[in-house]
Amino acid sequence: MRYADPSANRDLLGNRTLLFIFICAFALVTLLQQILYGRNYIKRVKQSELFDRWKSLQMCKWAMNISEANQFKSTLSRCCNAPSFLFTTQKNTPLGTKLKYEVDTSGIYHINQEIFRMFPKDMPYYRSQFKKCAVVGNGGILKNSRCGREINSADFVFRCNLPPISEKYTMDVGVKTDVVTVNPSIITESFHLEKRRRSTSPFRVLQVYENASVLLPAFYNTRNTDVSIRVKYVLDDFESPQAVYYFHPQYLVNVSRYWLSLGVRAKRISTGLILATAALELCEEVHLFGFWAFPMNPSGLYITHHYYDNVKPRPGFHAMPSEIFNFLHLHSRGILRVHTGTCSCC
Numbered sequence: 001m002r003y004a005d006p007s008a009n010r011d012l013l014g015n016r017t018l019l020f021i022f023i024c025a026f027a028l029v030t031l032l033q034q035i036l037y038g039r040n041y042i043k044r045v046k047q048s049e050l051f052d053r054w055k056s057l058q059m060c061k062w063a064m065n066i067s068e069a070n071q072f073k074s075t076l077s078r079c080c081n082a083p084s085f086l087f088t089t090q091k092n093t094p095l096g097t098k099l100k101y102e103v104d105t106s107g108i109y110h111i112n113q114e115i116f117r118m119f120p121k122d123m124p125y126y127r128s129q130f131k132k133c134a135v136v137g138n139g140g141i142l143k144n145s146r147c148g149r150e151i152n153s154a155d156f157v158f159r160c161n162l163p164p165i166s167e168k169y170t171m172d173v174g175v176k177t178d179v180v181t182v183n184p185s186i187i188t189e190s191f192h193l194e195k196r197r198r199s200t201s202p203f204r205v206l207q208v209y210e211n212a213s214v215l216l217p218a219f220y221n222t223r224n225t226d227v228s229i230r231v232k233y234v235l236d237d238f239e240s241p242q243a244v245y246y247f248h249p250q251y252l253v254n255v256s257r258y259w260l261s262l263g264v265r266a267k268r269i270s271t272g273l274i275l276a277t278a279a280l281e282l283c284e285e286v287h288l289f290g291f292w293a294f295p296m297n298p299s300g301l302y303i304t305h306h307y308y309d310n311v312k313p314r315p316g317f318h319a320m321p322s323e324i325f326n327f328l329h330l331h332s333r334g335i336l337r338v339h340t341g342t343c344s345c346c
Helices: 016-036 047-058 066-079 148-152 184-189 201-209 222-237 249-260 271-282 320-332
Strands: 098-100 108-110 130-136 156-159 179-181 213-216 244-246 283-289 337-339
Touching (some): 047 320, 066 249, 066 271, 130 148, 130 271, 148 283, 156 271, 179 271, 184 222, 201 222, 213 222, 222 244, 249 271, 271 283, 271 320, 320 337
Parallel strands (some): 130 156, 156 179, 179 213
Antiparallel strands (some): 098 108
């Protein structure tokens, strides 16, 4: 772990630097003990205690630990390998492949010429291609954060599930988008892609994100495939410059297995965790915004579930507290940075 001391060259009782390092180290060690060595801690933790530990850690200026980050990238490369398998491509999914679905494991999709032509020849991104990436979740922790400029300053920005980025929200969430995901419920409920008809809804909705690539779970289950393909057709009909990619189902399976080994037990891991995992391989430095799993922020103030509404998730579908604990662990090790307060960018 590595933290920069923002109070260097200032004295307090003879040596402020040593005192500050001690406070940082104490906060870090106690938080890590609670996160790492007590999986039951997630169940019995007092939120106020966790928040106090987290706020103490925020006193220390975060700095990336290059050796820890590289070691973690190597681990992800062995288990998941986003630079080769994040999307289905003509290279990793040849014509004639019998592709297994992520969830409907008994289902098989035969890759025919029509869908094969939709795949990129190879992955459009490579390992550590981008210097600084922002993965933007949709949590209410973003509201009044003033993080928009910092998010926009990133070299590459991932967003989850078509979040609103209108002028009403830009100060907090920014507008820059390089990849945006579309989840299954949005495909079926918001795009109104009825059978045998190509709706214009996807084009109108996705225009907001300008040239951002669109990432769809076409092979999550058998129900998703047809509507995901039709999103591609609609964008092609309108000659949209937006690329359409499909998650490789085996990548999603491998990512889920990896996080399960670290205590994330859920029916399905969140899209945010999937994107953060991919970003850790594709980017040198990863910053998370809008990720929080509690009804209060670290200062104890109640927040909405999303920055744009207060619609609660389906109980038991995701394991958000476990995901957040893992993110805080990675933050503590200098592997990525979790932003939970206000930003003062640029």
